[in-house]
Amino acid sequence: MKFITLLFLALIPAISIAQNSLINSNKLFNFAEAAYPELFSSAGVETTTLDEYLVRYYPNSDTYIGTKGEEVYVYGNVFGGLLSAGKITDYIELEADSDELLTQLFASAQSNVQAYGTGTVISILSDDLNGSRHQRFIIELKSKQTLLIAHNIDLAPRIDTLAVNDKIEFFGEYEWNDKGGVIHWTHHDPEEIHVNGWLFHSNVIYQ
Numbered sequence: 001m002k003f004i005t006l007l008f009l010a011l012i013p014a015i016s017i018a019q020n021s022l023i024n025s026n027k028l029f030n031f032a033e034a035a036y037p038e039l040f041s042s043a044g045v046e047t048t049t050l051d052e053y054l055v056r057y058y059p060n061s062d063t064y065i066g067t068k069g070e071e072v073y074v075y076g077n078v079f080g081g082l083l084s085a086g087k088i089t090d091y092i093e094l095e096a097d098s099d100e101l102l103t104q105l106f107a108s109a110q111s112n113v114q115a116y117g118t119g120t121v122i123s124i125l126s127d128d129l130n131g132s133r134h135q136r137f138i139i140e141l142k143s144k145q146t147l148l149i150a151h152n153i154d155l156a157p158r159i160d161t162l163a164v165n166d167k168i169e170f171f172g173e174y175e176w177n178d179k180g181g182v183i184h185w186t187h188h189d190p191e192e193i194h195v196n197g198w199l200f201h202s203n204v205i206y207q
Helices: 002-011 022-035 099-107
Strands: 048-050 053-058 063-068 071-076 081-087 113-124 134-140 146-152 167-175 182-184 198-201 204-206
Touching: 022 053, 022 063, 022 167, 048 204, 099 113, 113 146, 146 167
Parallel strands: 146 182
Antiparallel strands: 048 053, 053 063, 063 071, 071 081, 113 134, 113 167, 134 146, 167 182, 167 198, 198 204
């Protein structure tokens, strides 16, 4: 991976754009796998981080696809090396802001709904050590709704660098409570029954 890092840093100029979004990058990668299986197979490989990029590598074709903010890049002999492939919105429709959905879930007291969102950390709580261990912190959405994130650290890595005012992106299951709600299942399911969730913080994926 080191030589790929050097290529990205040497050939791609610094771009002042929006922070990476894992949900939209994964949507793009899934689209590329379905639309161009001869280039990006097998489908469903793991998304990883590479400096400021989100990347998937396909050993069958020895190709990479990556994003930095809204920009898309591909790499491999078939592309003649590193190639800019446009913007994410050239290929997919971006996921809508989920604040409205989370507001509706809270207002109607619904639970067990898969939800995606972004927020700002406003409070870091002590770990819940009863049963499976959970890292706990509270985030605030742009709508001002608050959510408790309960992140299972027996199944996923802990976010050791987490601090108040940090931005975080999440994909997990919403459970209602009278304070705004709880997001859990922010991790992979070792039994492969439940939808895999994740947290995305400082360009690191936790799942």
